[in-house]
Amino acid sequence: MEALSSALLSNIALGFSVAFTPSNLALCLLGCLLGTVIGVLPGVGPSATIAMLMPITFYLTPVGALIMLAGVFYGSQYAGSTTAILVNLPGESSSVVTTLDGHAMARSGRAGAALAVAALASLFAGTVTTLVIAAAGPPIATLALLFQSPDYVAVMVLGLVAAVVLAQGSLVKALAMIVLGVFLGLVGTDVTTGMQRYTLGVNALFDGIGFVPVAMGLFGLAEIALNLEATQGQGRVMRPRDRLWPTSEDFRRATPAALRGTALGIGLGILPGSTTDIPAYGAYSLEKKLSREPSRFGHGAVEGVAAPEAANNAAAQAGFIPMLSLGIPPNAIMAMMVGALMIHGIAPGPQIIAKQPELFWGLVASMWLGNAVLVFLNLPLIWLWVRLLTIPYRILFPAIIVFCCIGSYSLKNNIADVLIMGVFGVIGYFLRKLKCEPAPLLLGFILGPMLEENFRRSMLLSGGDLAIFVTRPISATFLAISAALLLAVTIAAFRRHRTGFRF
Amino acid sequence: MKLRLDDTDLRAGVVLVALGISALALGADLTVGTAAEMGEGYVPRAMAVALLSFGTLLVVLSLSSGTATPPSSPARGEEVPVRWRPLAFVTTAVVVFALALEPLGLLAATAASVVAANFAGQPLSARALFVLVCVLSALVAVVFVWALGLPLHLIPR
Numbered sequence: 001m002e003a004l005s006s007a008l009l010s011n012i013a014l015g016f017s018v019a020f021t022p023s024n025l026a027l028c029l030l031g032c033l034l035g036t037v038i039g040v041l042p043g044v045g046p047s048a049t050i051a052m053l054m055p056i057t058f059y060l061t062p063v064g065a066l067i068m069l070a071g072v073f074y075g076s077q078y079a080g081s082t083t084a085i086l087v088n089l090p091g092e093s094s095s096v097v098t099t100l101d102g103h104a105m106a107r108s109g110r111a112g113a114a115l116a117v118a119a120l121a122s123l124f125a126g127t128v129t130t131l132v133i134a135a136a137g138p139p140i141a142t143l144a145l146l147f148q149s150p151d152y153v154a155v156m157v158l159g160l161v162a163a164v165v166l167a168q169g170s171l172v173k174a175l176a177m178i179v180l181g182v183f184l185g186l187v188g189t190d191v192t193t194g195m196q197r198y199t200l201g202v203n204a205l206f207d208g209i210g211f212v213p214v215a216m217g218l219f220g221l222a223e224i225a226l227n228l229e230a231t232q233g234q235g236r237v238m239r240p241r242d243r244l245w246p247t248s249e250d251f252r253r254a255t256p257a258a259l260r261g262t263a264l265g266i267g268l269g270i271l272p273g274s275t276t277d278i279p280a281y282g283a284y285s286l287e288k289k290l291s292r293e294p295s296r297f298g299h300g301a302v303e304g305v306a307a308p309e310a311a312n313n314a315a316a317q318a319g320f321i322p323m324l325s326l327g328i329p330p331n332a333i334m335a336m337m338v339g340a341l342m343i344h345g346i347a348p349g350p351q352i353i354a355k356q357p358e359l360f361w362g363l364v365a366s367m368w369l370g371n372a373v374l375v376f377l378n379l380p381l382i383w384l385w386v387r388l389l390t391i392p393y394r395i396l397f398p399a400i401i402v403f404c405c406i407g408s409y410s411l412k413n414n415i416a417d418v419l420i421m422g423v424f425g426v427i428g429y430f431l432r433k434l435k436c437e438p439a440p441l442l443l444g445f446i447l448g449p450m451l452e453e454n455f456r457r458s459m460l461l462s463g464g465d466l467a468i469f470v471t472r473p474i475s476a477t478f479l480a481i482s483a484a485l486l487l488a489v490t491i492a493a494f495r496r497h498r499t500g501f502r503f
Numbered sequence: 504m505k506l507r508l509d510d511t512d513l514r515a516g517v518v519l520v521a522l523g524i525s526a527l528a529l530g531a532d533l534t535v536g537t538a539a540e541m542g543e544g545y546v547p548r549a550m551a552v553a554l555l556s557f558g559t560l561l562v563v564l565s566l567s568s569g570t571a572t573p574p575s576s577p578a579r580g581e582e583v584p585v586r587w588r589p590l591a592f593v594t595t596a597v598v599v600f601a602l603a604l605e606p607l608g609l610l611a612a613t614a615a616s617v618v619a620a621n622f623a624g625q626p627l628s629a630r631a632l633f634v635l636v637c638v639l640s641a642l643v644a645v646v647f648v649w650a651l652g653l654p655l656h657l658i659p660r
Contacts, residue, residue, distance in 0.1 A: 038651070170512065172564065176519050176557035183526060183550040190543035197543055198529055221593055228589035228624045394627060398620035399639055401593065402613050405600040406643065410653050415601050422597035429590050434515040452546045464539030 008135045011357075015134070015365030018358050024067045025373075027060065028366065031068040032374045035075020036381075040082055049076035050336050062344040063362050069340055070363075070370035074122075077316070078374055081118045081309060086111055087400065089220045094277040094312045096219070096439050097284045101297060101304030108300050113246040115382050117302055118309045119375050121258040125310035126371035128262050129269075129317040133364050149457035150468050154475035154482075155268075156447050156454070159278035161482040162285050164440060164489070171489060173436045181441035184209060185448025192456060204416030213408040213417045214445060217424025218431075218438040220404050224397050225429050231393075246302070254306035257287050261307035265314025270321050277443060283311035317367050512565035519558025526551035592623035608658040609648065610640045 018024075031053075039049045053072050057065035077095075084095040085102035098118065105114040164174045187198045188208030199205040246254070261283035268279040287303045288294050297304050341347075346359065408417040428438050462468035470476045530551065533544025596619040603612035614636045621632055647653045 170561075172557055172561050173512075173515055176515075176554060176561070179550050179553045179557065180519075180522065183547060183554065186547050186550070192541075193534070193543040195533065195543040197533060197547055198526075200529075221597065225590040225593045225623070228593075229586045232625070394624050395635055397624065398596070398617040398635065399642075401596045401620050402600065402616050402639060402643060405597055405604075405612075405616060406609075406647055406653075406655075409601075409604065410647070410655075413654060415605060418597060418601040418604075422594050422601070425597065426590065426594055433511070433585060434518065435511045436515055455546065456541050459538045459541065462539075464537055466538075 008131070011134045011361050012130075012365070014358060015361030015363075018063055018362030019067060019365040019369050024064060024366070025369070027064050027068040028071040028369050028373050029377070031071025031073075032075040032370060032377050033071075035072035035077075036079045036374070036378065037075075039076030039079030046073060046076035046080050049079075054336060054340060057340060058343060062341070062346060062359065063366070065340055065344060066337070066359075066363050067366040067369070069337060070366045071373060073316075073337075074367075074370040074374040075377075077313075078119060078122065078378060081122075082115060085114045085118065085305075087396070088223050089400070090215065094280045094308075094316075096215075096277065096442060097280045097308040097312075098305060099219070100284070100439075101299070101301050104298060104300035105302070105305065110300065112382050113250055113302070114305050116246050116379065117250060117254050117305050119378055121254065121261065121306040121310040122313040123371050123375045124258050125262040125265060125312075125314040126317055126368055129266055129314045130364055130368040132266055133318065133321065134361075147474065148472070149454040149461060150472050151474040151478070152454040153451065153458055154469060154478035155278075156451050158478045158482045158485075159281065160440075160443060160447065161485050162278065162282040164486070170435070173434075174440045177431075177436050177438070177441040178444035181444025181446075182448035182451060183444075184214070184441075185445040186452060191449075191453065202416070204414060204420070208449070209420060209445075210408070210411060210417055211446060212411055213421035214424050215442060216404045216408060217421040217426075218428035218442060220400065221421065221425025222428030222432060222438070224400065225425070226432060227393070228397070250302045254302045257283075257303035257307040258310040260286060260290075261310030262314045265311035266318045268311075269315030269318030277312075277446065279311035279315040280308035281439075281443065283307040313371070317364075320363065320367070510565070512561050516558045516561030516563075516565060519554050519561065521558075523551050523553075523555030523558055526554060589623045592619055592621075596620035596623070604655075606659065608660070609643060609655045610657050611659070613640045613643050 034053055035046075035049055038053070039046060050069060050072055054069070057068050060068060080090060080095045081098050081102065084090045084098040085106050088099050088103040090096045090099050102114045102118065105111065160178050164171065164178065185208070187205055189196050189199075189206055196206060261279075264283045264286060265279040268282065284297075284304055284307055287301075287307045288297045291297065291301070291303065346356070404421060405418050408421045409415065411417055431438055431441070458468055459465075468475075469479055527548065530544055530547050533547065534542030535544045535548055536542030538545075596616045599619045600612045600616035603615050607615075617636050617639055618632065621627055621635075626632070627635065644657055648655055648657060
């Protein structure tokens with residue numbers, strides 16, 4: 001115990017001695033500011049923001065570069081939550097969940113409270129995760145080495161099941177949306193056989209359909225059309241009615257939710273290959289399950305903002321363990337961080353914690369620093385973001401469309417991505433008309449290729465025997481949890497079915 | 504007893520069946536292979552079959568459950584019947600931007616897109632629209648081209 005706590009202290013001290021220099025603090029502040037300002041532009045998500053700003057960091061020291069990128073990451077991530085809450089436009093897949101209750105809160109005039117809860121829940125999760133990584137990082141890194149393809153498949157299945165549990169309305173439709181998402185994710189050139197699938201001879205589809213055009217179409221464009229339609233072309237008027245700061249009632253509800261979200265985020269985030277969206281979805285559905293009034297969710301429940309924001313942040317930070325120890329970036333953002341490391345001549349791998357402790361712990365400390373700086377920068381600025389709401393929608397929506405167009409074009413400088421976004425806008429509109437949720441589709445879309453890859457490898461490993469998923473203890477555990485969750489919602493749906501609700 | 508169908512279930516089911524069938528048809532020439540050695544068509548075909556099954560299940564459920572199926576919490580906008588104008592002009596704005604960007608440059612594409620988008624809602628007055636076009640073009644030029652240095656040209660090359 002004493003050895004553990006002294007190791008923890010010395011690791012954290014090492015990290016902060018690296019991160020806490022005046023120039024690093026300045027870089028962090030600059031990163032946060034730039035990340036927020038660019039990330040808050042609707043349609044420019046964290047990955048696009050980091051990609052745009054990465055060239056600036058090439059001229060810095062490795063630690064300085066990472067600290068600035070950490071600032072950009074938190075700035076843009078929080079800006080993504082901000083647009084999710086204010087205009088229902090998630091910057092990244094993980095803030096899709098935040099739109100559900102965050103935007104509902106904004107519509108009922110509580111945008112300020114939603115923004116503050118999101119920031120504080122993130123900081124809370126970041127602080128706890130930093131401590132956990134410092135205490136348990138190195139041993140967990142060795143545990144993660146035990147994961148094999150079947151276990152990855154089982155983890156992803158759990159994530160998808162969580163998305164079904166989360167979906168409102170019909171269970172069958174949610175399952176169908178996941179399947180449709182996985183299918184769309186497979187469009188393009190198959191990595192194993194090199195064959196093209198469903199590209200219809202269109203060049204732009206050879207590399208698959210991009211995440212950003214799909215997300216902006218399904219959520220951004222469809223939302224604009226639906227909004228205009230429902231209000232006879234006026235657009236919704238969202239005025240913050242109450243005070244900006246959350247009430248004590250909000251804090252009472254949000255604190256346990258943020259705690260559970262953090263725990264779930266750390267637990268799932270250390271798994272290699274895990275994304276930050278699965279913990280966010282999982283935390284949201286957990287809160288919905290535990291709540292005494294699940295009907296509040298989707299209508300502005302503060303837990304529905306606090307839990308996924310905490311989980312998302314905890315997972316992003318815990319994701320550094322597989323990223324640095326196995327070299328598997330858990331998501332697009334971490335992939336860019338790995339890219340930045342490699343540009344500075346540092347190859348991620350199992351040796352990094354042992355051989356370059358100042359880098360590993362400096363990184364952990366700088367992530368926390370980025371988070372803290374962000375909260376202090378943004379809490380006073382909440383009034384400014386809320387003021388954005390008073391811009392009439394008739395002026396705002398053409399601007400959002402133009403930003404979305406530029407955003408999808410700038411990814412690959414390809415006109416086709418803009419057109420693909422337009423197509424998915426139409427698809428998203430009709431899905432909503434058919435009462436099908438776009439969120440499970442998007443999750444299936446992201447996980448589709450990974451799922452296929454690992455499923456294929458598992459089957460190769462077992463000679464085509466599905467039993468491999470239940471004979472391996474890790475995958476069996478995850479599948480058992482998935483089955484139990486699915487069974488629980490099915491039974492609940494049947495009960496409601498008898499009393500007049502639908503399946 | 505009055506028979507009430509939730510016809511979004513029925514329609515969604517039909518759409519899914521159609522998607523499943525077209526996925527099977529379009530992927531007919533992909534190699535399926537065996538579980539141990541999957542071809543590129545294995546997982547896509549499994550997904551197509553799943554789409555078909557879920558679609559059929561929805562159709563069957565919606566036709567068999569003659570009882571009332573009150574919508575569970577309806578999300579916004581879904582209860583409104585389809586109005587083509589907003590969707591058509593939002594999509595037009597995107598297509599116009601895409602078509603104008605490379606030949607005409609960012610400023611013209613932005614202006615054309617904003618003018619098209621304006622028809623999706625309650626149109627602004629000509630003067631307000633002009634101001635919006637000017638402000639947005641300037642903003643876009645400053646933010647994306649000048650500050651971020653995206654490789655976009657402002658005017659026709």
